[in-house]
Amino acid sequence: MYNFLTGPGLWLSIGICLIGLLVRGVRYVKGLNWQLDRVAYTAHPKAGIKGAVRSIVFWLLPFGTRSWRAQPFMAVLFYTFHIGVICIPLFLEAHQMILQEKVGLSFAFLNQNLADILSWGVIISAVFLLLRRFALPEVRILTTKHDYIVLFLSVAPFITGLICRYELGNYSFWLPAHIISGEMLLIAVPFTKLSHILLFFMSRAQLGMDFGIKRGGMKGKGLTW
Amino acid sequence: MSDLGEAIMPEGTLCNKNPIQTEEALKTLLSDTSGKKYYEEMKSIDIDSRLLWDTIHKTFHSRMRTWLEICAHCGLCADSCFFYRIHNRDPKQVPAYKIQSTLGEIIRRKGKVDNKFMWMAMETAWAKCTCCNRCGLYCPHGIDMGVMFSYLRGLLYQQGFVPWELKIGAGMHRVYHAQMDVTDEDFVETFKWMAEEYQEDYPGLTIPIDKVGADIMYTVNAREVKHYPEALAEAAILFHLAGENWTIPSSGWEQTSLAMFAGDWEACKMQVEHVYAAMERLRPKRMVGTECGHAHRATVVEGPYWAGRKDGRPPVESLHYVEWLAEALRTGKLKIDPSKRIKERTTLQDSCNYIRNHGLKEITREIIGYIVEPGYFVDMAPNRDHNHCCGGGGGLNGIGIFREQRNKALITKRDQIIKTGATLVLAPCHNCWDAIRDIEKEYRIGIRWSLLRPLLIDLVEIPEHLKLNE
Numbered sequence: 001m002y003n004f005l006t007g008p009g010l011w012l013s014i015g016i017c018l019i020g021l022l023v024r025g026v027r028y029v030k031g032l033n034w035q036l037d038r039v040a041y042t043a044h045p046k047a048g049i050k051g052a053v054r055s056i057v058f059w060l061l062p063f064g065t066r067s068w069r070a071q072p073f074m075a076v077l078f079y080t081f082h083i084g085v086i087c088i089p090l091f092l093e094a095h096q097m098i099l100q101e102k103v104g105l106s107f108a109f110l111n112q113n114l115a116d117i118l119s120w121g122v123i124i125s126a127v128f129l130l131l132r133r134f135a136l137p138e139v140r141i142l143t144t145k146h147d148y149i150v151l152f153l154s155v156a157p158f159i160t161g162l163i164c165r166y167e168l169g170n171y172s173f174w175l176p177a178h179i180i181s182g183e184m185l186l187i188a189v190p191f192t193k194l195s196h197i198l199l200f201f202m203s204r205a206q207l208g209m210d211f212g213i214k215r216g217g218m219k220g221k222g223l224t225w
Numbered sequence: 226m227s228d229l230g231e232a233i234m235p236e237g238t239l240c241n242k243n244p245i246q247t248e249e250a251l252k253t254l255l256s257d258t259s260g261k262k263y264y265e266e267m268k269s270i271d272i273d274s275r276l277l278w279d280t281i282h283k284t285f286h287s288r289m290r291t292w293l294e295i296c297a298h299c300g301l302c303a304d305s306c307f308f309y310r311i312h313n314r315d316p317k318q319v320p321a322y323k324i325q326s327t328l329g330e331i332i333r334r335k336g337k338v339d340n341k342f343m344w345m346a347m348e349t350a351w352a353k354c355t356c357c358n359r360c361g362l363y364c365p366h367g368i369d370m371g372v373m374f375s376y377l378r379g380l381l382y383q384q385g386f387v388p389w390e391l392k393i394g395a396g397m398h399r400v401y402h403a404q405m406d407v408t409d410e411d412f413v414e415t416f417k418w419m420a421e422e423y424q425e426d427y428p429g430l431t432i433p434i435d436k437v438g439a440d441i442m443y444t445v446n447a448r449e450v451k452h453y454p455e456a457l458a459e460a461a462i463l464f465h466l467a468g469e470n471w472t473i474p475s476s477g478w479e480q481t482s483l484a485m486f487a488g489d490w491e492a493c494k495m496q497v498e499h500v501y502a503a504m505e506r507l508r509p510k511r512m513v514g515t516e517c518g519h520a521h522r523a524t525v526v527e528g529p530y531w532a533g534r535k536d537g538r539p540p541v542e543s544l545h546y547v548e549w550l551a552e553a554l555r556t557g558k559l560k561i562d563p564s565k566r567i568k569e570r571t572t573l574q575d576s577c578n579y580i581r582n583h584g585l586k587e588i589t590r591e592i593i594g595y596i597v598e599p600g601y602f603v604d605m606a607p608n609r610d611h612n613h614c615c616g617g618g619g620g621l622n623g624i625g626i627f628r629e630q631r632n633k634a635l636i637t638k639r640d641q642i643i644k645t646g647a648t649l650v651l652a653p654c655h656n657c658w659d660a661i662r663d664i665e666k667e668y669r670i671g672i673r674w675s676l677l678r679p680l681l682i683d684l685v686e687i688p689e690h691l692k693l694n695e
Contacts, residue, residue: 037288039537066362139300142299147298195294217584220587
């Protein structure tokens with residue numbers, strides 16, 4: 001079981017995730033249409049790239065946009081959650097050891113204290129993101145089952161991971177549970193809203209090009225995000 | 226008893242899926258005061274689900290599909306929407322909810338929606354969104370719900386669910402190539418008449434018609450011809466004083482597009498191609514449009530795409546009036562008499578259509594720098610790209626059945642203006658101008674409001690050689 005999960009199971013889930021995302025990315029770009037979208041994507045490459053980069057960079061920077069500054073609590077939750085869910089899977093020492101074992105290379109890893117902080121950060125921010133869905137009428141009205149499933153899928157590897165980390169309960173149960181939840185998350189990525197891992201960048205770039213090319217990017221200093 | 230009486234009428238005589246194509250049809254629809262019969266018929270028209278789904282299949286691609294799909298349901302767009310704010314944070318006014326419950330639902334149901342649903346969608350698309358695109362600036366995923374609402378309007382129009390005034394407006398463009406029943410002759414005659422009226426005050430004032438190769442071809446809003454001819458005179462006088470080599474096209478002079486507000490995509494294309502044909506015919510160096518926001522958006526920003534121009538640009542470089550004015554003041558073609566500068570607390574309405582959606586925020590402030598005495602200008606908060614809609618954008622100003630919603634929608638702008646303490650509101654956009662006039666009418670906050678041209682007429686110095694010999 002363990003061998004399957006860390007062997008073919010791992011490759012399969014990573015493969016589905018990456019190939020799935022690639023397909024989604026290609027389909028997204030192929031589905032763009034300069035006339036229907038009303039953006040001359042290829043006619044003004046310089047303005048398009050500038051607009052796309054600005055649109056992504058400002059939104060990646062904590063408090064980089066007016067929207068983030070207007071909602072500081074949400075911004076803190078959002079960044080705590082996302083920094084954790086990106087850094088832990090990639091840079092946790094235990095994960096790097098697997099990488100070393102599988103492909104014979106590894107890169108910098110997080111020290112244990114920082115990893116603990118980031119992991120707990122994910123759990124705590126996820127709890128608040130969940131409470132936000134219950135508490136705020138403007139979020140509650142939008143929330144669907146899909147949102148809960150995606151949140152659960154994203155957090156499950158962290159809950160099981162922390163149980164393993166503190167060696168609570170039966171390790172031989174919780175370790176496979178951790179791996180399974182991680183692999184389920186990878187497999188779900190292309191088929192759910194988790195596809196925003198890639199499509200966030202595509203969508204942001206697209207709107208950035210829209211503003212950069214058509215909606216004033218070539219007129220003044222560019223849009224203030 | 227026959228059940229014929231209960232059978233659903235597929236099409237009404239006034240309210241139906243066919244666009245207005247003739248003057249006669251236009252007059253018939255106009256004679257239905259306030260659209261009484263039109264809306265009565267709308268209650269029982271059928272939905273052609275196949276056509277709806279087919280249109281979606283052809284036009285709804287990855288950009289919007291992805292927007293609807295990856296919306297994280299985070300609610301960050303809520304506060305960006307002025308409708309949400311003035312309706313006591315009603316969750317049903319959250320932009321993401323408004324689009325998911327209309328366009329999103331049509332997609333989920335594969336076009337199988339009923340008459341009642343379409344009414345709800347119509348009210349949402351025209352009375353709960355002005356397509357100001359502000360929410361697009363607040364969504365982490367870059368989802369622009371204004372873009373989707375204008376798309377939804379197209380779907381609704383195609384099924385006959387469009388407010389009466391906008392069905393007429395789109396029909397006007399189809400019949401007259403103008404948003405009102407103003408013919409090419411009316412336009413030329415009115416412009417000439419205005420020049421004659423002012424020739425005594427401004428010797429040498431003429432209206433160059435159809436001059437080929439002029440530096441500027443000027444385009445207007447039909448309502449100026451029909452209701453505000455002074456606006457034409459003011460434009461002519463300022464070009465005259467600036468020494469511009471300008472002209473007007475005898476046909477293709479209408480810059481606006483109510484078809485855009487209506488979602489009549491075919492008429493949008495017809496209208497803008499008519500203006501572009503005038504550009505091709507007269508080959509001016511540049512086109513300058515009037516002080517109107519949506520006209521600029523229709524002819525300069527969106528128009529090239531309707532007309533299938535791959536570079537996304539009109540046939541000749543096209544400026545909003547504020548761009549020309551700023552340039553004329555910057556280069557000294559127009560000079561302001563310093564003693565006449567505005568010494569009254571003044572604020573400025575940033576029009577969504579050419580500020581947020583065409584980047585002219587610094588240009589308008591440059592003009593302020595020339596015409597308002599330092600210390601008298603106060604910006605609204607928020608402003609520039611993040612300014613709120615006047616409350617009447619996207620056609621809402623002109624829709625009778627949604628008048629109550631429009632009047633409420635004015636509250637945001639009213640409060641923004643009150644907070645500046647200004648008594649003069651500069652509104653270089655016909656639509657914003659109307660909304661701000663109605664703010665004063667509805668709420669009496671003690672302001673006056675103006676386009677730029679009428680103020681400029683009083684502020685500019687008249688060059689020696691153009692002065693009246695007394």
